[in-house]
Structure formats: structure tokens, C-alpha cells
Amino acid sequence: xxxxxxxxxxxxxxxxxxxxxxxxxxxxxxxxxxxxxxxxxxxxxxxxxxxxxxxxxxxxxxxxxxxxxxxxxxxxxxxxxxxxxxxxxxxxxxxxxxxxxxxxxxxxxxxxxx
Amino acid sequence: xxxxxxxxxxxxxxxxxxxxxxxxxxxxxxxxxxxxxxxxxxxxxxxxxxxxxxxxxxxxxxxxxxxxxxxxxxxxxxxxxxxxxxxxxxxxxxxxxxxxxxxxxxxxxxx
Numbered sequence: 001x002x003x004x005x006x007x008x009x010x011x012x013x014x015x016x017x018x019x020x021x022x023x024x025x026x027x028x029x030x031x032x033x034x035x036x037x038x039x040x041x042x043x044x045x046x047x048x049x050x051x052x053x054x055x056x057x058x059x060x061x062x063x064x065x066x067x068x069x070x071x072x073x074x075x076x077x078x079x080x081x082x083x084x085x086x087x088x089x090x091x092x093x094x095x096x097x098x099x100x101x102x103x104x105x106x107x108x109x110x111x112x113x114x
Numbered sequence: 115x116x117x118x119x120x121x122x123x124x125x126x127x128x129x130x131x132x133x134x135x136x137x138x139x140x141x142x143x144x145x146x147x148x149x150x151x152x153x154x155x156x157x158x159x160x161x162x163x164x165x166x167x168x169x170x171x172x173x174x175x176x177x178x179x180x181x182x183x184x185x186x187x188x189x190x191x192x193x194x195x196x197x198x199x200x201x202x203x204x205x206x207x208x209x210x211x212x213x214x215x216x217x218x219x220x221x222x223x224x225x
Contacts, residue, residue: 033212042202045212045213048212090156097209098210098211099211099213100145103157104159
């Protein structure tokens with residue numbers, strides 16, 4: 001089954017404790033992206049990747065890192081999480097350029113930073 | 115830069131009523147997509163509109179792209195409780211690299 005998976009689905013952590021949210025897709029998509037969703041603010045893009053070893057900042061990249069060493073994986077790293085990073089995070093992928101093709105979303109990761 | 119406003123932000127209807135959400139841009143768009151996110155779920159692609167004046171239908175859903183490619187709408191005929199969710203109309207940046215989603219329209223349908 002074609003899908004985007006994220007782990008963990010739920011995470012409660014403390015300020016400053018490094019964490020990684022994994023994202024994997026099995027559709028051989030070139031493009032992958034991370035979004036965060038907050039009440040009243042909609043979906044905002046954090047980082048995206050057009051292909052392996054190619055990443056770029058989205059609208060809200062501060063406090064986040066990403067890497068794209070393999071085509072299927074696009075982990076999101078919070079090196080020193082803060083409470084303002086409490087949010088619902090979505091990973092997405094598309095065949096090629098994110099602005100031209102349908103994006104497939106993962107189930108989401110709900111992160112709480114205390 | 116490009117900016118698309120989606121209205122309304124929220125609408126509550128009775129089951130059986132029609133519903134429309136609008137996306138209006140200050141600049142010409144190359145294309146526009148529509149997604150639906152059910153409560154507790156993730157966004158799911160509905161359709162992409164590319165051509166000026168394009169109209170596409172999916173059962174009770176009708177999608178339109180304006181003649182000037184500056185606006186788009188999603189119309190739902192005779193809403194059902196299964197239509198509940200947030201509808202987004204993301205649009206691409208000039209290089210087609212990314213989609214900007216915005217806040218969407220939250221639809222609530224009462225039985």
C-alpha cells in the first residue's frame with residue numbers, strides 16, 4: 001500500500017531534550033516536506049526536499065533541522081525543543097515538484113513540549 | 115508576493131444545505147489544488163485545477179477555477195455529515211517548488 005508513515009504519532013517531551021520525528025514514504029517520490037499545524041494558523045511549511053541531499057527552508061524553519069540521505073526518508077530534528085514547538089506535525093511527499101503534483105500526507109505527529 | 119485568501123474561515127450548516135468556500139488571489143495562479151482534512155485526520159488531495167475557467171465535478175463537489183486564474187471555489191451540494199472537515203486551497207510558489215496551504219475553511223454539518 002502506498003503510504004507515508006511517521007513515528008512517533010504522539011510525543012511528550014521536555015524543553016531542551018533533542019528529538020527526531022521520522023518520516024518514510026514507499027512511493028519513490030522525489031519531493032518531501034514537513035508542515036506544522038496550529039489552531040488559527042493553518043498549515044505552515046517548515047522544510048522541504050526536492051531530492052536526495054537537496055533541502056530548503058519553508059516558511060517557519062527556525063528551531064528545526066532536516067536531512068535527506070535516502071530518497072524514502074526525511075527525518076525532522078528538533079535539537080533543543082521549546083514549548084512554542086508544541087504542535088501537530090505532518091510529513092508529505094509528492095512525485096516531483098511539490099507545487100505541481102498531488103501531495104500525500106502522513107498521519108501526523110502530535111508533539112507536546114513542556 | 116503571492117497571497118491567497120480563503121473565505122469563510124468557518125461555516126456551520128444544516129445537513130442538506132449547500133456550502134461554498136472561495137479562494138481569492140491578488141495575482142494569477144498557475145494552478146490550485148484542493149484538500150480535505152477530516153477532524154483528527156491528515157489532509158487528503160481532492161483535485162488540481164490548471165486551466166482558465168476549468169470546472170470539475172466529483173459527485174456532490176464542484177470545483178471551479180476562474181477565467182483570470184485568480185480565484186477558485188469549491189461548492190458542495192446537499193451537504194452530509196461526512197463532509198465535515200477543513201478544506202484547503204493550496205497554491206504553488208513561482209518555481210512550483212512548494213505549496214502554501216493557509217488556514218482553510220472549517221465546515222461543520224449538523225444532522
